[in-house]
Amino acid sequence: MKITKICCIGAGYVGGPTMAVIAQKCPHIQVTVVDLNSERIAAWNDDDVNNIPIYEPGLSAVVQEARGRNLFFSTDVEKAIDEAQVIFISVNTPTKTYGKGKGMAADLKYIELCARQIAKVAKDNKIVVEKSTLPVRTAEAIKSILDNTGNGVQFQILSNPEFLAEGTAVSDLMHPDRILIGGDTTEEGQKAIQALVDVYANWVQPENILTTNVWSSELSKLTANAFLAQRISSINALSELCEKTGADVNEVAKAIGMDSRIGSKFLKASVGFGGSCFQKDILNLVYIAKSYGLNEVADYWEQVIIMNDHQKRRFSNRIVQTLYNTVADKKIAFLGWAFKKDTNDTRESAAIYVANDLINEEANIVVYDPKVALKKILSDLDYLETREAVSNAKHITSFPDAYSTCENAHAIAILTEWDEFKTYDWQKIYDSMQKPAFIFDGRNILDGEKLKEIGFIYQAIGS
Ligand code: NAD
Ligand code: UGA
Numbered sequence: 332m333k334i335t336k337i338c339c340i341g342a343g344y345v346g347g348p349t350m351a352v353i354a355q356k357c358p359h360i361q362v363t364v365v366d367l368n369s370e371r372i373a374a375w376n377d378d379d380v381n382n383i384p385i386y387e388p389g390l391s392a393v394v395q396e397a398r399g400r401n402l403f404f405s406t407d408v409e410k411a412i413d414e415a416q417v418i419f420i421s422v423n424t425p426t427k428t429y430g431k432g433k434g435m436a437a438d439l440k441y442i443e444l445c446a447r448q449i450a451k452v453a454k455d456n457k458i459v460v461e462k463s464t465l466p467v468r469t470a471e472a473i474k475s476i477l478d479n480t481g482n483g484v485q486f487q488i489l490s491n492p493e494f495l496a497e498g499t500a501v502s503d504l505m506h507p508d509r510i511l512i513g514g515d516t517t518e519e520g521q522k523a524i525q526a527l528v529d530v531y532a533n534w535v536q537p538e539n540i541l542t543t544n545v546w547s548s549e550l551s552k553l554t555a556n557a558f559l560a561q562r563i564s565s566i567n568a569l570s571e572l573c574e575k576t577g578a579d580v581n582e583v584a585k586a587i588g589m590d591s592r593i594g595s596k597f598l599k600a601s602v603g604f605g606g607s608c609f610q611k612d613i614l615n616l617v618y619i620a621k622s623y624g625l626n627e628v629a630d631y632w633e634q635v636i637i638m639n640d641h642q643k644r645r646f647s648n649r650i651v652q653t654l655y656n657t658v659a660d661k662k663i664a665f666l667g668w669a670f671k672k673d674t675n676d677t678r679e680s681a682a683i684y685v686a687n688d689l690i691n692e693e694a695n696i697v698v699y700d701p702k703v704a705l706k707k708i709l710s711d712l713d714y715l716e717t718r719e720a721v722s723n724a725k726h727i728t729s730f731p732d733a734y735s736t737c738e739n740a741h742a743i744a745i746l747t748e749w750d751e752f753k754t755y756d757w758q759k760i761y762d763s764m765q766k767p768a769f770i771f772d773g774r775n776i777l778d779g780e781k782l783k784e785i786g787f788i789y790q791a792i793g794s
Pocket of ligand 2 (some may be wrong): 556606
């Protein structure tokens with residue numbers, strides 16, 4: 332089967348960039364991305380391509396090239412489903428906030444809605460692709476909904492998880508380490524797999540396209556994230572030991588990472604990992620293990636999350652302790668709010684939790700992030716439901732530049748590793764601050780020796 336029309340449900344951080352790259356690389360395929368959120372779709376269609384809702388280096392150029400040619404953004408979900416041969420489901424799968432599995436299991440209500448809508452609309456055979464990250468065996472549930480509520484047409488379900496990281500989404504999509512496609516072992520299943528392989532083969536080398544059974548594919552996505560997050564929790568656990576022993580975590584990471592069996596990537600000690608996926612996917616893995624009665628397996632992976640929570644709390648405690656055990660009414664400048672550099676995404680950012688702890692201690696926080704505005708910062712804090720929104724608004728604000736943010740501050744905390752932070756005139760910042768002037772570098776990005784020469788009291792993670 333030759334694919335000429337693709338629909339993607341969900342125009343978020345995955346659906347938007349992924350489909351933009353497919354459209355750019357496959358001009359012969361019409362790609363329509365649909366979403367219920369009309370504001371988001373309007374932003375994707377904004378005449379000024381710089382106003383698209385997701386900030387990713389290189390993304391606006393890709394959208395500019397393909398949009399209107401063979402890439403379309405729309406709220407007309409039914410039409411796009413009806414026309415497509417392949418439907419990607421790329422909706423959000425957050426941790427459940429209610430009922431059975433609350434705080435652990437993935438909330439699959441958006442996935443189920445998509446399946447029901449596809450079943451209702453489809454009048455000819457379709458390939459349905461799980462692009463969202465899903466618990467292992469979700470394809471079974473999707474198939475059951477499609478087969479039992481559909482119009483008697485045939486559906487093939489494929490699992491094609493996405494491995495892009497935010498901040499590098501476009502280059503990850505253009506040069507993926509691998510494309511993973513899982514499907515049925517039947518002849519029809521293999522045909523569906525081949526149809527999707529042919530789409531990716533437009534720009535990905537065949538040896539980088541891996542096909543598996545559907546359960547291996549679903550489970551590999553959850554475990555890939557668990558392994559990545561585990562490395563960060565491992566190095567962060569060592570950072571605390573380094574602080575006690577005089578070892579330096581950057582040196583330790585370099586030394587162990589040079590062993591090719593260990594590898595050097597993802598060993599950067601930090602204030603803790605954030606983002607929309609690591610925590611939710613590991614919690615989901617823990618929940619799945621528990622549901623099979625595998626308590627040791629569940630405990631093993633849960634420790635990655637426990638360590639990450641500890642690392643965030645340890646950072647805020649250290650600020651309070653160093654500032655003479657009180658931050659009440661002190662001005663603390665936050666540089667960075669996004670969960671990592673080069674993205675405007677703030678979901679589960681460590682900054683939110685550090686700010687929450689410091690506000691509990693009555694600190695006044697001023698934030699500067701190159702891509703995040705005050706409205707988002709306030710809604711992130713309000714989402715924790717620790718205190719009234721008015722109280723959050725009293726304790727946190729933001730300025731549009733770093734210099735005014737740091738003026739008169741007692742301390743600066745680096746929460747995101749934005750490159751521009753390294754280029755600042757730190758003498759000028761020091762001169763404008765309260766003394767002694769403290770810097771807590773939650774990302775180990777600044778030159779501590781230089782800052783100490785200027786007069787700062789500089790504290791990094793793990794040294
Ligand atoms: P997102 O919240 O940015 O986007 C999801 C979109 O789906 C939203 O715009 C929402 O309005 C829309 N949506 C929800 N239900 C819908 C429905 N029934 N019909 C139409 N639209 C609907 O989420 P995301 O970050 O793009 O993540 C999507 C999935 O991809 C998740 O399962 C996530 O785990 C996975 N994933 C995310 C990343 C990442 O870096 N963000 C990377 C790999 C995989
Ligand atoms: C992560 C994975 O890297 C992607 O492969 C995966 O597709 C995605 O999750 C997903 O499923 O959503 P992402 O969360 O976008 O991507 O970004 P990462 O680069 O993995 O960073 C996650 C967090 O870990 C960030 O807060 C980052 O600052 C932190 N981190 C990362 C560290 O603290 N140290 C490191 O060495 C690396």
